[in-house]
Amino acid sequence: MCLAIPGRIVELLPGDPPLATVEVLGVRRRVDLGLLDEQDPGRLGDWVLIHVGFAMSKISEEYATEQLRLLEALGEAEAAATEVRGYDQEVT
Amino acid sequence: MRFVDEFRRPELIAKTGDEIRRLADPDRHYRFMEVCGGHTHAIYRFGLKDLLPPNIELVHGPGCPVCVLPMGRIDDGLSMAERPEVIFTAFGDMMRVPGTRGSPLEYKARGMDVRIVYSPADALKLAMANPDRHVMFFAIGFETTAPSTALTLKRAREMDVKNFSVFCNHVTIIPAIRAILDSPDMRLDAFIGPGHVSTVIGCRPYEWIARNEGKPIAVSGFEPLDILQAVVMLLRQLKDGEVKVENQYNRVVPWEGNRAALKAIGEVFQLRPYFEWRGLGFISQSALRIRDEYAAWDAERRFAVPGVRVTDPKAAQCGEVLKGVLKPAQCKLFGKECTPEHPIGALMVSSEGSCAAYYTFEHRKAAVGVPAAGIPAAGIQ
Numbered sequence: 001m002c003l004a005i006p007g008r009i010v011e012l013l014p015g016d017p018p019l020a021t022v023e024v025l026g027v028r029r030r031v032d033l034g035l036l037d038e039q040d041p042g043r044l045g046d047w048v049l050i051h052v053g054f055a056m057s058k059i060s061e062e063y064a065t066e067q068l069r070l071l072e073a074l075g076e077a078e079a080a081a082t083e084v085r086g087y088d089q090e091v092t
Numbered sequence: 093m094r095f096v097d098e099f100r101r102p103e104l105i106a107k108t109g110d111e112i113r114r115l116a117d118p119d120r121h122y123r124f125m126e127v128c129g130g131h132t133h134a135i136y137r138f139g140l141k142d143l144l145p146p147n148i149e150l151v152h153g154p155g156c157p158v159c160v161l162p163m164g165r166i167d168d169g170l171s172m173a174e175r176p177e178v179i180f181t182a183f184g185d186m187m188r189v190p191g192t193r194g195s196p197l198e199y200k201a202r203g204m205d206v207r208i209v210y211s212p213a214d215a216l217k218l219a220m221a222n223p224d225r226h227v228m229f230f231a232i233g234f235e236t237t238a239p240s241t242a243l244t245l246k247r248a249r250e251m252d253v254k255n256f257s258v259f260c261n262h263v264t265i266i267p268a269i270r271a272i273l274d275s276p277d278m279r280l281d282a283f284i285g286p287g288h289v290s291t292v293i294g295c296r297p298y299e300w301i302a303r304n305e306g307k308p309i310a311v312s313g314f315e316p317l318d319i320l321q322a323v324v325m326l327l328r329q330l331k332d333g334e335v336k337v338e339n340q341y342n343r344v345v346p347w348e349g350n351r352a353a354l355k356a357i358g359e360v361f362q363l364r365p366y367f368e369w370r371g372l373g374f375i376s377q378s379a380l381r382i383r384d385e386y387a388a389w390d391a392e393r394r395f396a397v398p399g400v401r402v403t404d405p406k407a408a409q410c411g412e413v414l415k416g417v418l419k420p421a422q423c424k425l426f427g428k429e430c431t432p433e434h435p436i437g438a439l440m441v442s443s444e445g446s447c448a449a450y451y452t453f454e455h456r457k458a459a460v461g462v463p464a465a466g467i468p469a470a471g472i473q
Binding site: 004034037038049056059060073075076079083088089 | 134239247343344350
């Protein structure tokens with residue numbers, strides 16, 4: 001789906017690539033902040049829209065709540081949670 | 093108006109519906125194309141057709157990356173899965189898309205190493221954990237997804253990960269819109285512009301549609317109210333004889349797009365001279381290829397990809413449905429040979445595909461009289 005997933009930055013993991021732990025729908029996963037504007041990087045507590053493991057833009061808390069509700073209404077919340085749980089798994 | 097109470101902000105929805113009826117000329121038939129598959133899904137899910145007067149027709153566009161990929165490219169990608177050293181990775185959406193000799197899932201069932209990833213970064217991570225194997229990532233998507241693939245390729249190059257490559261099938265939205273406008277059997281009055289693609293490309297690239305083609309465009313969000321407000325914007329422009337790009341979704345979409353994402357795309361990709369789209373044929377400069385600097389990570393150059401061209405099953409009319417010439421239910425196979433459980437065309441696979449959306453929310457409801465179950469969980473494009 002085209003619909004991006006909102007999450008909140010709960011931990012910054014500085015370095016290259018710039019990573020952060022983001023909480024989405026009760027799940028904590030690592031996402032890449034490399035596509036955010038360098039002038040306005042992701043900060044602790046920021047809400048971001050996440051797409052295939054990358055934060056694409058910063059959004060307001062109000063919009064994040066609205067987007068979560070929309071995912072629910074579209075029947076996509078479960079697929080979104082599955083996607084987020086799938087990010088950055090231990091691989092073998 | 094039906095169903096209004098079920099929506100958020102029902103008073104605003106009702107008010108917007110009234111405004112649509114006031115603006116629409118009852119003697120005119122309007123055809124608005126929603127370009128994005130996410131909008132198609134939302135329109136069916138929320139039954140927005142029932143909120144619009146009958147002379148406003150929403151035509152479903154080509155904005156479903158899985159749906160526009162010709163079968164030959166799927167076969168090309170799967171040819172690499174047959175190599176014993178290769179781990180084939182793709183988003184969940186791709187897994188049930190049929191190739192000539194089966195879908196990626198069926199290849200997996202036959203013993204080939206086919207795995208779902210949710211991010212291109214995870215495909216790279218998989219490569220680093222498996223230095224004696226080769227991880228190939230089957231990349232699809234419009235400008236929403238291309239920056240993530242680009243950044244992953246940059247990281248692969250920086251870290252010199254040699255056992256990783258990308259089979260690039262990224263496409264660009266503007267040439268597809270142009271091809272649809274050039275199609276002689278297509279008559280459209282205006283466009284509902286894609287939401288999340290526009291967070292990356294911004295609104296400026298649509299200005300030529302207004303300027304050169306004389307078609308209004310409103311970039312829209314995905315809430316029922318967003319889509320209805322976009323319809324109001326388009327009707328108002330048509331009524332006032334104005335033609336411009338409007339940004340209904342400005343709470344997320346900046347006019348100039350995402351600079352960092354556009355920079356990543358530009359560094360890693362360049363335009364292909366042409367690319368084949370299912371249903372639309374060859375469109376010039378409509379897709380991305382990996383730049384020479386990244387040739388070592390380009391699966392097409394690393395492996396002898398056969399470059400297969402396959403015509404779609406004759407009876408299937410995916411092309412006409414993709415262009416918006418036919419409605420899903422008008423295809424001869426719809427709901428008979430072709431269902432979400434046994435898809436023949438990709439439009440029936442992805443939850444963004446208009447056939448799957450129509451089948452789930454309209455067809456089954458009409459046939460059985462009960463709301464249908466959801467489409468199987470999909471990845472995100």
